[in-house]
Amino acid sequence: xxxxxxxxxxxxxxxxxxxxxxxxxxxxxxxxxxxxxxxxxxxxxxxxxxxxxxxxxxxxxxxxxxxxxxxxxxxxxxxxxxxxxxxxxxxxxxxxxxxxxxxxxxxxxxxxxxxxxxxxxxxx
Numbered sequence: 549x550x551x552x553x554x555x556x557x558x559x560x561x562x563x564x565x566x567x568x569x570x571x572x573x574x575x576x577x578x579x580x581x582x583x584x585x586x587x588x589x590x591x592x593x594x595x596x597x598x599x600x601x602x603x604x605x606x607x608x609x610x611x612x613x614x615x616x617x618x619x620x621x622x623x624x625x626x627x628x629x630x631x632x633x634x635x636x637x638x639x640x641x642x643x644x645x646x647x648x649x650x651x652x653x654x655x656x657x658x659x660x661x662x663x664x665x666x667x668x669x670x671x672x
Contacts, residue, residue: 550574550661552644557666564634564670570627570644570663577601581647582627584618585656586640586668595654596642597629605652612638634670641665 556568568584583598597618599606606618617630627644645659653659 550646552646552661552663554642554644554663554666557642557668559669559671560634562634562636562670562672565630565632566634566668568629568631568642568644568666568668570629572625572627572644572646575648577622577625577646579648579650581605581649581652582618582620583645583647583654583659584616584627584629584642585645585659586638586642587665588640591640593643593656594640595656598652598654599627600652607652607654609654631668634668636670636672638668639670640668642668 551573553571580601584596585593587593597608599618615633619628643665644663646661647659
């Protein structure tokens with residue numbers, strides 16, 4: 549059974565940085581796409597970044613492009629999200645998700661496996 553566990557959230561000031569981690573277990577992820585999503589109070593879950601497990605095929609929405617970097621460490625079975633130049637509007641619960649398909653997606657409904665989420669709060 550796939551298990552995903554996020555860590556690294558916290559509170560930082562506007563312009564600060566955080567690195568989120570997602571420890572993955574329970575399966576070989578070589579054919580998986582991994583993504584980060586976020587959800588702010590009262591809003592829908594939003595796509596943040598995706599990557600193929602081997603490190604290829606990264607993609608970001610304009611809202612985070614140039615500030616966030618997604619990566620994987622296959623030896624540690626861990627997904628990362630480096631977040632720089634953080635803004636108050638980045639405040640949300642951040643989730644990692646896994647999709648067992650060769651084809652990428654940015655839709656939350658296409659991901660079968662989710663972590664429990666980690667809170668990120670940016671103060672102005």
